[in-house]
Each structure stands twice: as structure tokens, then as C-alpha cells.
Amino acid sequence: MIVCTWINNRGISISVYHFVADCNKVLALITAVTTFVLFKSLHLGYNKIINNIASTTFGVLLIHANSDIMRQWLWKDMLNNVGMYGSKFLVIYACLAVLGVYIICVLIDVLRIHILEKPVMQWIGKMIDNKKYTD
Secondary structure, eight states, X not given: OHHHHHHHHXXXXXXXGGGTSSTTSHHHHHHHHHHHHHHXXXXXXXXXXXXXXXXXXXXXXXXHHSSHHHHIIIXXXXXXXXXXXXXXXXXXXXXXXXXXXXXXXXXXXXXXXXXIIHHHHHHHHHHHHXXXXXX
16 A cells, blocks of 8 residues: 555556455455465464354355345445444444454354254264265
């Protein structure tokens, strides 16, 4: 962003936000990769709570951002983020909205794991074990 602003101030007209406005842009990719490498190199050790929450992160993404209909309903209709734009509580509201959506999606995914995934995987494991011994 700093380099893009510097280039823009030199008279070359480019949209600074163009490079970070979508996940398919170069700067977004660089940010994602460097953040991943940073956390990979920290060697934080094992923490059961953090690992359980982290295991649901992909599920959180799929729940709240999988389709335009869900994004429209959640962020525009239900939370009315646009309506909060001029409010003095915008920053607090935005943080609480994101945190609330994340917590609710984590709970939904944890329920999915315990109610659906574990029993189905156990059933599949039993079917595979039974098949091994019958062949």
C-alpha cells in the first residue's frame, strides 16, 4: 500500500485499492503467504482450545461467506452494516459484529463435527474394517 501510494504521488495514476480489494490480487497473496510463514515460524506449541477453534476456521468461512445470498442476508440485512456507517459506534459495532459472527459460526461447526462428522467417520471406519476382514 505504501509503495502504491508513493507511485500514485509521483503522478502515475493507479488505484491503490485495486491491488488489495480482492483475494486474487498480488498484494493480497503476498500478505496471506507472509502471514502464514510468520505464524508457522513462531513455534507456539500445543494449545487444545486454540487448536479446536482453529479446526473450525474453514467451516466458519464456508458458513458465513460461501454465497452472495448469505453475505447479503448476514452483513446487509441482519447486521445492517451500511446503516452504521455514520455512527460514532462504528468501530465497536464492527468489531462486535465480526466477533459475534465468528463465535456463532464456530459453535455451528463444532456441533456439526460432534453430531455429524464423528459418527459418520466412525461408521465409515467400521465399514472399512469389516470389508478388510471379509476379503
